[in-house]
Amino acid sequence: MKKQYILMSLIGALFMASAASATPATDELFARYKAEGATGFDAERGKKDWTKEGKVEDGKAMNCTICHGDDLSKPGKHHKTGKVIDPMAPSANPERFTDAKKIEKWFKRNCNDAWGRECTAQEKGDILKFLLSK
Amino acid sequence: MMHTKFKAALLAVVLLTSSGAAMAEETFWQWLITFTRQKEVKPVDNKTYADECGSCHYAYPPGLLPGKSWAKLLDAKALSNHFGEDASLDKDTLKTIYDYAMENAAEKSWYKRSRKITVATEDETPIRITDVRYIKRKHHDIPEKMIKGNKDVKSLSYCNACHTQADKGVFDSDTVSIPNYPDWD
Numbered sequence A: 001m002k003k004q005y006i007l008m009s010l011i012g013a014l015f016m017a018s019a020a021s022a023t024p025a026t027d028e029l030f031a032r033y034k035a036e037g038a039t040g041f042d043a044e045r046g047k048k049d050w051t052k053e054g055k056v057e058d059g060k061a062m063n064c065t066i067c068h069g070d071d072l073s074k075p076g077k078h079h080k081t082g083k084v085i086d087p088m089a090p091s092a093n094p095e096r097f098t099d100a101k102k103i104e105k106w107f108k109r110n111c112n113d114a115w116g117r118e119c120t121a122q123e124k125g126d127i128l129k130f131l132l133s134k
Numbered sequence B: 001m002m003h004t005k006f007k008a009a010l011l012a013v014v015l016l017t018s019s020g021a022a023m024a025e026e027t028f029w030q031w032l033i034t035f036t037r038q039k040e041v042k043p044v045d046n047k048t049y050a051d052e053c054g055s056c057h058y059a060y061p062p063g064l065l066p067g068k069s070w071a072k073l074l075d076a077k078a079l080s081n082h083f084g085e086d087a088s089l090d091k092d093t094l095k096t097i098y099d100y101a102m103e104n105a106a107e108k109s110w111y112k113r114s115r116k117i118t119v120a121t122e123d124e125t126p127i128r129i130t131d132v133r134y135i136k137r138k139h140h141d142i143p144e145k146m147i148k149g150n151k152d153v154k155s156l157s158y159c160n161a162c163h164t165q166a167d168k169g170v171f172d173s174d175t176v177s178i179p180n181y182p183d184w185d
Helices: A002-018 A024-035 A043-051 A064-068 A100-115 A121-132 B002-023 B028-033 B047-054 B067-073 B091-103 B112-120 B133-139
Strands: none
Touching: A024 A100, A024 A121, A043 A064, A043 A121, A064 A100, A100 A121, B047 B091, B067 B091, B112 B133
């Protein structure tokens, strides 16, 4: 019985560690964005980008919160399909930002869907910095 | 004596062909021998397909559309505007999904509903499952208020809103439960 508890707390600790403010995946991306011309990343700028409005769809001005919601520690909901989106905040969802390929895939899709264009390396880095602080 | 021998031989043939078929995809022999399992649609059994398609919507089994439809849908350019959404995939992932869809498309399957869909789409290439005549016919007697006017369904596209076993490729009416209309039969 005791052994089980030790194991459980170990697993818990592992999850907490991975929810820290940077992951190998984001380190890799920050380096890549810098190589693509971005200069230093700012969570405040990222926060503004997060709510910046882009395309108008079905009468709604699209921005990140339309699907991800206002509280990043809570699940969001896709505005069209209704699909539940897991929380963006790493503190609530330790799996977030642990896979560089996945992050890039969704940046490409969602920037296009919200702003009608791909995001720049600078914008992506800032947004990532902002989300990691949550 | 002859009779028993014949029976034994028949049994052996059946066992051999069925066990061989169970390992392969969907074959004619499997379709012929095990009636009950082929009544529906082959459930999705590819993790990449299930994960990638399922990250935005119900991962429609490839057996619900003919290959010519999947070829139109699962094209890099088409996916960048997938019913209004950018669903771009990297090259390798797209190839996995494309190949899986083509190998399991309606005309490649021996499952009953896929056979019907193959026949219904002989002269057309629908890009929406809801445009397949067979699918339309199967749903046409359901009042609009239960689908479009139902906030928990919204559209015929959300198969799994009512088809409780959609993930298993089962769509028969016994497994249907329409949200907010528990008495519908």
